[in-house]
Each structure stands twice: as structure tokens, then as C-alpha cells.
Amino acid sequence: MINVRRSATQIFLFPAIIAVIVAFGLVSALLGDGIWDTTSWIALAVPLAVTAFFACRKRPANS
């Protein structure tokens, strides 16, 4: 997959999805307590989980 050029949509799809999830998480704990706090924790843990997943993956998928 190394030499296939990617479109802007392909490049920014995942980052955009993550940004939307994080934005939701930032707002949700402001809106209420209880379930709103829990969804906020899950949403804001997404960037951490994604980074940890790729950093810990043994072999890169494209080699």
C-alpha cells in the first residue's frame, strides 16, 4: 500500500471521525451528569486508545 496515493478524504477520514467523537465528549459532560459523564469518558478516551493501539502494534500493516 506504500506507493498508492491517497485522496484528502482517505487521509482525513479517521482524524475527522476522531475529532467529532472528541468534540462530542467535551460537550457531553457539560450537558448533564451520570450517563453524560460516562459517554464523555468513553469519547475522550478514544484518542488515547487509538494512539496506544497503533504504538503497540508489533508489525506495521504495510510492510
Added chain:
Amino acid sequence: MTPRTVRIWKDVHKWTSLVCTLFLFILCLTGLPLIFHEEIDRMLGATAAPDSIAADAPMISLDRVIEIGRAERPNEAITFAVPDDDDPVWHLFFAAAINSPKVAAVMTIDGRTGRILRVGDSTRSPIVKFITDLHTDLFLGEKGMLFLGAIGLCFVAAIVSGIVVYGPFMRRLDFGTMRPRARRLYWLDMHNLAGVVLTAWMLVVGLTGSINTLAQQIARHWQRTELVEMIAPWRNAPAPANPSSVQKAMETALASAPGMEVSSIAMPGSLFAGGHHYGVFLHGNTPLTSKLIMPVMINAADGTFSESRELPWYAKVLFVSKPLHFGDYGGLPLKIIWGLLDILTLIVLGSGLYLWVARWRTAPSWKAAARAPGLAAQVPERL
């Protein structure tokens, strides 16, 4: 994008990052313990536990609480009475003079027994106070605050330009690609991945941080415009010699705004009340409305309601910015996540700095890697 535009954006990213990196290291490192300042203050004994009596014991009159405070420090003026967020206690703020903005002492009094629980120079422990000052103004007062506000905007520019150059960098790479065999490529990949997933959070914390640096300007502007207008009819009236009951003033204010709670009470003559009034500041009781303050002016001569008006938009923006910067609005789990996001930001900063320094050592191969990361990936051993 043409190669020239890409190069310009890369330069923007490089220079905006270099300008703010050192300060961002300080802000992230000091911000980390500040996320947990409540827990640290409690551990260090800076917060006083209320007396252990029946939980439903009635509160004594606030007038009595003020009396107790005055008797203990007769040479100073009480500027503010602030109820605690969690405990049935009052925090009384003392100053050398009633119109002085500088806090001389904070006294915590149990609202049911009237016992003085603690006297300190701040509501925070000395170590947390030190870190807070370093974080908010680098010990340089208002100038330092505004300087850090500018650094925050520089950080925002670095993030935006970082997103722009992320595109060309990732043209031939899958999202999340890590090339662990070459150290520089590994940190480049880490910088790209962590940077891009943190974008939204870093933008929000950076922008709200910059807005918070305007707190003093905003407070002063509100005093000069809104507060002055609210109490204008009493502009030339002499200050009441014997102010009416502060307890009654609080009750009158609460009755005027059902569903709201007391956030703080500014005493007559203090900067947030004017000479003729109690400034009773209320807030709502939901997570969002608890951040929004509603000022109610109570005539200190007869205890009657004078005026109340919603905060202007710029003050609302400030009050909503605070939780979004501190991460203190979703319990301890949110604070822990906030801390981990802060640590990940440090990794983005550190890897960015490393890439810039490492660039000098073997410039040609770095340039090749930057221009065509896909090609460089095929010869990682050489790096």
C-alpha cells in the same frame, strides 16, 4: 497543494511550534498536577473538613458567620463570602481595605457550628498556589497572563498548520502507520498520529486557555460597564452606615431567581458590589448552568432587590471556557483522562522538538523522509 504551498505551511508549523514549545512544556507540566489540585489540596490539608455533626443540622445566619470572621480579624475588611461547592462551610475573603483587589486571607467557617476551621492566604495549598501562579502568569502578573494568552494563540496556529501538513505527509501512508525500525521515522509517525488524534482536544484546551488569560480584562470591563449601569441610580447616594442583613440579602436574591444557588456574595463597598449594594452572584444547578453567573444587586440600606441582569456574552464565554480548560466537569475519571491527554500532548511536543533537533544531524536523509515518507519507509535501516 503545490510543493511551494506545502513548504510555506511547513515553515509556519515549524516557526509557530518553536516559538511556543518551551512555554507549552511548562504549561503541560504544571497543568498536569493542577488538574488534580482539589485532590492534592485535600491530601496536603489545605481544605478544612467541616465539623462532624448531624448532616441535616441547620445553617446559622450568614450575619453571624460574618460577625465571627470580623471579630477574628478586626483590622481587615471582608470583601467576599463564598459558600463551598461541596461542604456546608463559608469561605470569607479578607483584604486590607474593602476596595482592595488583593486577598489578604481566606477564612473557612463551618456554616452550622460557626467554628473557624482554617485561615490561610489562599484557598489552595502553598505548593498548588505556586504551580498555579507559574501556570497562569509565570509570576509576572497580568503581563505574564496576556503573554501566555498569545502563546496559546501561537499554539493554535501550530495545530492548524500541523493539520495542513499532515495531508502531504500521509499521502502514501495508512492512518496510524508506525515504522519502528528507524528511530526518527518512528517519532515522526508518533508525532503525526498523536498530533492528529489530539487536534480537537488541543484546540479546545489551547483556545479556552487563551480566553482564560483575559479574565482580569473581562472582569474590569464588566465592572466599568454592566455593574456601573446597574447601580447608576445610587451613584451619588451615601453608603449606608449600617448595612442591612447579608442573610436577608442572600434570601431576597435567591427568591428573585428560583432554581439558582449562591456562587458568591460581594460585600458593600467592594469592587464587585459598589458602595450601596450587596452583589449576590448566583449560578444554576445543572453542569452547564452552574458555570453561568447571574448577578443580583441587593440594596444594602433596606435589603430590597435593586437590579439583576444576565452576564454579557463575553463573560459567558469566559465562564464556559474555564471547565473546558480545567477538565473538572466530569468527575475523577474525566480528570484522569485529561491528565493522560496532557501527557500525550507532551509526547507530541517532545517528538516535534526531537524531529527538529535531529534534522540538523543528518539533514539530507531527513529532507528525503519529509518530502516522500513512502520512499523513506522502504529504506528505514539507513536512517
